[in-house]
Every structure is written in C-alpha cells, then in structure tokens.
Amino acid sequence: MKKRLSEIGLASSIAFTYMRAKLKQTIIATAGVTFGITVFIFMVSFIQGTNEYTQDIVFEQSPHLRLYNEVQLNKKNGLDRAYPGMVNVIHHQKPKDILLNLKDANHVLDELKNDSRVLAASGSLSAQVFYRLGSCSLNGKVNGINFESENILFNLSNKIVDGGFEELSTKPNSMLMGVGLAQKLNVKTGDQLRITTERGDSFIITVVGLFKTGLTDIDKQQSYASLKTVQRFLKVPSSYLTEIKVKLHDKELAPKISQEFQRKYACYGSDWKKDNSSLLEGDVLRKMIVYGVAGTILLVAGFGIFNILTMMIYEKMEDIAILKATGFSDTDVRWVFLTQAFVIGTVGAIMGLFFGFLLSYAVSKVPFHSDVMITLDHLPVSFKTIYYITGFTFGILTTSLSGYLPSRKAAMMDPIAILRG
C-alpha cells in the first residue's frame, strides 16, 4: 500500500513536470472545466432560486391536503333501481341538488386536530359573489374562515398590507380584501360596498383590511370574511363547511393521508402535489434543461482534456518507452496521464465552484421588481451545498472519463516499437 502510494506520487511528479512544460494547453483545458462548472452552478442556483421562490408563494397558499365535497351524478339512478337487470339508457342525466357541505364537519375538524400527523386544520366555506361597483358588478369569491386557524396554515397576518384582521370576527359583515380587487373596486380600508350572492341576496360589507399574497389570481378575486358572515350570506347553519384544509408535519405524506381521510370521512380530497402538478412538472423540466446545458459544456471541456492528453501522449512516446524500459510499469505510466486529467479536473472544478458562487452571489444582489412577484426585491438565487457537491462530482467524473482513454493508450504502448527508432 505504501509502495503503491509512493509509486503514484512519483507518477504525479512526472505528470507535473509535463504539465509545467505544456503550461498553456493545461491552463486552457483547466479553464474549460472551470467555465463548465461555473455555468452549471450559476444556472442551477438561479433557476432553482426562481423555482423555489415561486413554489414558496404558491405552496404557502396551498394546503398540504384538503377535503371537500363535489357535485356528482348518481351512479345508480332511479330507473336501475326500479328495473334491475334491464338495460336502462338515460340521456343527459342531471345531478341531484345536493348540499356541498362536508358531513359532520366540526366533528371531523376535532378529530383531525387530535391526529398526531396533523399540524393544523382549518374549516372554511367559500361563496361566489358579485361585488357591486356603481352599476357594474365584478365576479369574485369570499372565503369564510376562522382567522386563527387559517393563519396557522397560510400565515395570513403577514400578508395584510393595510388595516387589520382583529375586527373580522367582531364586526359583522366585515371583510379583508385582496389588493388587486380593492384597486379594481376603488375601495380603501374602512369603505363600505355592496355584494350580491348567487341566490340574489344583497349585503353591505365593510372593508377592514387589505392583503397581498403575491398570486395575482387570488389578490384580484378573493376576500376573506369570518365563517359566520359567509354562513349568513348563504343562509346556512353554523355547522356548514365546504372545505377542510390541513397542514401536516411531513408534507410528503400528504397523498397517502389524503386517501385515508377520504375513505374515513366519505368525501373528496386533494393534496398539494395534485393541486400543483403543473408547477412541479415544470420544475423537473427546468432541472433537465440545466443539467443538459451544463452536461454539454462539460462534454466540450472533457473533449479539451482528451485532446491535450492524446496530443501529449504522441509527443511523449519516446519518454513513455524510456520510462517502461527503466522499470516503470504500465500502471505507472497510466497514472502519469490520469494524474494530469485529475489535476485539471479538480483545479478546474474548484475554480468553477468558486466563480459559480461569486456569480450567483453577484446576481442575488441585483435589484429586481416585478408586478407578479410582489414580495421580491432582488433576483432570487438559491445557495445549496448540494449544487456544489453535484457540480464537483460532475466535473471530476467527466475529466476522469476523458483522461481514461488516452492514459490507457499510453499504458498499452509497446516500448520496443518506439525504441527501434
């Protein structure tokens, strides 16, 4: 073992002499690797940063799982019941006018709150309404919530930009309104306005605050009111809830737990992965692009290493023959050239990590304002050790691979063919 190490040491010292003699090509090959890794680190950090940023705001608005009821057609219709065993064809069947509430919702909520996997659960009730603005009306949605429990799930209090939520539960017919919606309706905190429900009932409500989630769809259409207020709008009893949103300790378990709850409580359910599948899909695609581009650059860098080593091996054929004649084994000769690939790869990769970090850091300081990503003031960049580990491994792997073939060629070279002159 010690002998082996000293042999590799000797081989590397020979490798270093060669690299010093071919300094320019060595530097160019190293720069190629550096460039590849720099681009990789920068792209991953920037794209992932953007990804994470958008995901964060979306996921913050998205419960880990939710339970609800849905309008659906009766699979077994009256005809089938009356004439079992016959072929009954019903054209354009209509659903029964069922209530969309969850059965025994408050009991379910209590059970969920005692489930050890559940961090928090909140029941809600949403209503489609028209906001009246003079003679015009705007379509929108009012969410009836229990502010305290909804706040645990979605961190609502942080999103209030004007007014406050305290009055929501105390003041009847009070509302928190999305900033976009308020702007369209030209209302401010303290203003009153009239809404109409789907059934045609009208109410005067007071805006007690404005919120801003960063998601345009929500900010331009939604308002929050207390559960009681919305129940009064819809003329339903206080046990009437249409949706239960749940936050789990481990959100990865959501799809499984969702299945379980659906069976247990006989309702429909969805989880954050299902609700945001297009976003998650896009994430995978973006990652593929990053790895594709970085892989291509590294391939070119690897080709540079392959080139310099192949050239060097042709130039150094006599040296190889002399080394072998004086007792260096094929393996020693292979190490002479593999070491060069390793050194170029390692130095290139480390510099790449460094420059990649520098570039990412610089970009993360660039001010950036956007109407869509409202909470953003600088370009989002993600700094994660895993990118650096991946980049380094990636660099070492490509360079070793591109060093392998030439060094094998050198190891297999027959000294006698060269020495005959």
Next chain:
Amino acid sequence: MNVLEASHINKYFHDPAKFHVLKDMSFAIRKGQFTSITGKSGSGKSTLLYLLSTMDTQFEGSIKIKGEEMQGKSNKWLAEFRNHHIGFVFQFHFLLPEFTVLRNVMLPGLKRAEYSPGEVEHKAYTLLKLLGVEDQANKRAALLSGGQQQRVAIARALINDPLIVMGDEPTGNLDSKNTAIVFDLFRKLAAENGQTMIIVTHDDDFAGKSDHVIHLADGRVLN
C-alpha cells in the same frame, strides 16, 4: 556461474514480409563478464539486445537471467525485474528532455524506492561525477550535447546497481577520451562489483579488450 543463458532463440519480423532475423542462437554469459556483441550493421545486434533486456517478448526459445525464465512473464513482472536487475543504454534515445539531468538519473532509483530520495540523489550525483557531467546536473536534459546525454544515460543505467548493464553502442557519440573513461568504468564495475556488461559495439579496439565476444553474422552466432 552463468548470469544469462540463451538457448535456441529464434526471432522473426513479419512486417513488411516474414524475415528470420535471429536464427537458433544459444550462448551463455557468466557473472562479472565483460561481453561485447559485434557484427555488421543490420546483423541483428540491437534486436538481440532488446530480447535480452526483456523489453521484446516476441520470440521463440528461452532466455534465463539469474536462473529465471523470462519467456511468458507479465509486463508488470518484467518491468520490476528490469528496474532491479537491468540497466540499459539505448542506441538512439537517451533522456527525458523536460526533466533535469539529475532527475533523469534518479527516476529508476525513485521507482525502485529502496533508498530514500536523498540517498538516490547522492548516488546519482556521484555517478554523474564519475562520467564527468556533474556540472550539468541541474540543466534540462534537452540542452545537453549528444555525448553529454549519452554519459548521463550511462549514469542512469547504473543507478540501481544492476546485475547486468546492457548498452547499444553506449560510446557511439563519445570522443576517444570519454570512450576510455566509460570503458574503464565498466571494467571496474565488472571486476569490483561483479556486474555483468553486455555491450554492442562497432569499435574493434573496445571489443578486443573485452572478456567475451559474441559475433553475429547472417542471424547466427559465429565462434
């Protein structure tokens, strides 16, 4: 005691046409003997020496060094064997041009790793001094003259105190004074250390002073 025994060696070249270079050669060389190999240009001297040095393994017959059969050994085994027991001076190629003279001489010793780098360096320096090129020790090898390079190559061949020193016209580039120095050095090593010398030479004077001459003609050994 025979340090090297060759029996019924046959060597062919196949390119461009099949060519029988060495024909059924058998001979033995004793330990500490100063042997010269002579013969006309193209008679196969270099070819034979490459076989004896274990670098060329494509031949028929048997070569035993120190009683050990060389035929059929792996590259790795042969490399180590050469490193320990054979010092070689080439006819056309000498040194690694990008390394210093001293480093060139040291490399086989460092590879052997029996002595510390310091000791190897000291030994290399002593050999360079014996051959009159110690003042070139720290120059890049490429900068030396042909004769200087050849003397450095001789020093390198001696660094591991090999059992056998093989030279393919090792004094071909040297003037008569340096040829005499090298000859005396080889003589002394043979006599004092019992190292065996197998030297290819065109120099009749050089051959005449050796213990044993193997003369090649028409691919055979003449007696």
